[in-house]
Amino acid sequence: MYSFFAMMARMKYIERWSLMRNSRSENISEHSLEVAMLAHGLAIISNERCGGDLDVNQIALMALYHDANEIITGDMPTPVKYFDEDIKDAYKRVENVASHTMINKLPDYMQKYYRPLFLPEEGAEGGSAWRIVKAADKLSALIKCLEELRSGNQEFATARETIEKGLREMDMPEVDLFMEEFLPAYNLTLDELQGEKSGGR
Numbered sequence: 001m002y003s004f005f006a007m008m009a010r011m012k013y014i015e016r017w018s019l020m021r022n023s024r025s026e027n028i029s030e031h032s033l034e035v036a037m038l039a040h041g042l043a044i045i046s047n048e049r050c051g052g053d054l055d056v057n058q059i060a061l062m063a064l065y066h067d068a069n070e071i072i073t074g075d076m077p078t079p080v081k082y083f084d085e086d087i088k089d090a091y092k093r094v095e096n097v098a099s100h101t102m103i104n105k106l107p108d109y110m111q112k113y114y115r116p117l118f119l120p121e122e123g124a125e126g127g128s129a130w131r132i133v134k135a136a137d138k139l140s141a142l143i144k145c146l147e148e149l150r151s152g153n154q155e156f157a158t159a160r161e162t163i164e165k166g167l168r169e170m171d172m173p174e175v176d177l178f179m180e181e182f183l184p185a186y187n188l189t190l191d192e193l194q195g196e197k198s199g200g201r
Contacts, residue, residue, distance in 0.1 A: 004105040007071050014070055017144070020159070023151040028067045031140055039063035039136035041182075045174040046132065052174070054129060058116075063133045065117040069098035135175045138167050139183075146186050 011029035040060040046052030073094055099118040103111050120130045145160035167175055185193065 002105055002107055004102065004110075007102065007105060008068065010071050011068065014074060021153065021155045023148055023153045026144060028070055032064055032067055034140045034143070035066060035133070035136045036060045036064040038139050038178075039133050042132050042136055042139075042174045042178060043129075045177050049177060050173045052128075054132065059129050059132050062117050062129060063136055065114070066133050066137060068102060068118065069095050072098040072101055131170070131172065132174070135167065135170055135172055138163055138170075139175070139178065142167065142183075143186055146183075150187065 011032065012027050014028045016026045016028060016031055037060075039062070040056055043052070043054045043056040043059045046054055047056065096119075103114055103118055106114060142160065142163045145156040145163060148156040149160060167179065
C-alpha cells in the first residue's frame with residue numbers, strides 16, 4: 001500500500017497566509033494549480049519572446065508540486081522562514097527531508113519521475129526552470145494581494161509592495177512582460193474581462 005496520492009489529497013487542508021487577516025482563505029492545493037498555470041505561461045513567454053529553450057510542460061509539473069512538501073511541514077509564514085540565515089538554512093533542510101519522505105511513499109518504479117519535481121537540485125533543466133517556478137510563485141502571491149486589496153482588505157498593502165519589488169529585482173524579462181501585459185487584467189470585473197457592458201449571465 002502506497003500513501004503518496006492520499007497524502008497529496010490533503011493539500012487542500014493546508015491554508016496559506018496564516019498570519020494575515022484574509023477576506024477569502026487560500027489553500028496550497030489551489031495555490032499550486034495557479035502557480036502551475038503561471039509557470040507554464042512564463043515558460044512560453046520565455047521561449048517565444050526572450051530566446052529561451054525551456055520544457056514548458058516539465059516546468060508546469062514542477063510548479064504543480066512545488067509546495068507539496070508542506071503537507072508534512074505545514075505552511076511556514078515568510079517572515080519566520082526568512083527571519084535570518086540560520087532559520088532559512090534549517091527550514092531548507094526540513095523541506096528536503098519532507099520531500100524525500102513524500103517520494104518514498106511511491107513505489108520504486110515511480111520515484112524517478114517525481115524526484116526532479118520535488119528536489120530542485122535534481123531537475124533536468126537546473127536553475128533556469130526553478131527560477132521560472134519561483135517567479136510564478138511570487139506572481140501568485142502578488143495576485144492574492146491584488147484580490148485582497150480589491151475587496152477592501154488593506155492588510156495586504158505592504159505585502160503587495162514587497163512582493164512586486166521582489167519580482168522586479170528578479171530581472172527576468174518574461175516576468176516583466178507578464179506584469180505589463182497580463183497583470184492589469186486582474187483589476188477588471190467579470191463583465192470587463194468578458195468584454196461586456198452589462199451584467200447579463
